[in-house]
Amino acid sequence: MGWDLPVESLSKWWALMSKTVRARAVEIIFALQNQRSNLDGLLAKHGKQVSDQDRKFLQSLCYGITRQWYHLSAIEAQLIDKPLKPRDLILGAIVRCGIYELGWMRSKEHAVVTEYVDATVVEGRPWARGLVNAVLRNFIRHRAELKMERHQAETLWNHPSWLIERIQSAWPERWEGILVENNAHPPMTLRVNQRLVSRETQIEKLRAQDIDCVPGSAPASIRLNEPSPVERLDGFNQGFLSVQDESSQWASIALAGTSGERILDACAAPGGKTTHLLELADLDLLALDISERRLTKITENLVRLGLRAQLKAADASQPDTWWDGIPFDGILLDAPCSATGVIRRHPDIRLMRSEAAIKSLLGMQRALIDALWEVLKDGGRLLYTTCSILPSENDEQIERFLGHHPDASLGVLNAGIPGIRTTHGIQQLPSHTGGDGFYYALLVKSGSSQPKVRA
């Protein structure tokens, strides 16, 4: 079953591969193997250049491969004797796409083998074509046994072992359920702009379009039983609807802005929570994000929904560079995090994250919360939220913060928020009957220390 591959130059492969939809899938999977970009970014780039039908196929193929990543690696290791050298990894991507189609999609075998073999035609390298052909045919012959063999934890759960261990140690009684949810398809959830339409009316409108949906846990949320292109949804273009997971919707509710308040949304892009805050109350809102490119997403959302906010591209942990000296009544800190609560939505998170990356995120979260505390009014509140399920990014951050800030105490979180009550906040775990994994803690500033106001 094994091959020793004399692949020499990757660039020659790129130049010669045709731009069929399957060749695009190979490029995407190759880029993921090299952790060069995230899956959504890659799909957006390649999706622009193909038909609607091909875009759907590309998305389901690449998402599917990412969900089965570790299982597919194990199968490949059995079909190719020697591990591929780094410069040969393009072959691994080709084979991976083919195996996934043959094992998990209803593609026609002949078409799959022919097209992936064709994609590997490189002048003067006939062996590469032969390799792909042999591996795919071998998989077809031994498909049932190869799919059954899942002895290692990584292969069984389709997560890297370090992450399985982190989740086991954080949630010793729930880790299996979390991993199952991470591998499932998440529901598509909408948020109704309740200023414009009630949730009940919007549900009726969607059902009239034969869209099967139910109310979600958050007051404005609607869960669709099947995903649908947004443009098809009655009310989307008029600004009645946004796409937002219900756990994420609870964050803006937990901050509870009231009209006229000066609110900071510190890590705001793409603006899911910014726009929700503005739907809930007439706020004087500043939305910051370190990424100028991502800020344009907020602008698009504000325009579609007919809302207003002040936007700034800045590092929220450096108030000297953006703060005008007027303290805020409320701050929403949706901190950059491991995103371990949204793996079901972004399956490539399991490939992109590492223990070292999480360590550096912890430092960033600390810097953000410490800096933002200085721009909060006495009596003001700061909602700390993440889409992480790791206590080190959640309760442990709040524990440390409270230990260093005698003027900080815990506020009362909205009683409707579902989830596990932790020492300092509420933790939601990803659930097929609910939302993504999310954490919320509300901090209130007492009058014992004055916020710094610039002279």
Ligand SMILES: C[S@@+](CC[C@H](N)C(=O)[O-])C[C@H]1O[C@@H](n2cnc3c(N)ncnc32)[C@H](O)[C@@H]1O
């Ligand atoms: C979890 S996402 C925010 C999602 C957003 N709140 C929403 O609901 O749509 C985190 C955001 O933080 C931004 N970010 C990371 N570090 C930052 C910093 N130091 N200052 C401001 N924004 C930052 C990232 O660019 C990213 O857009």
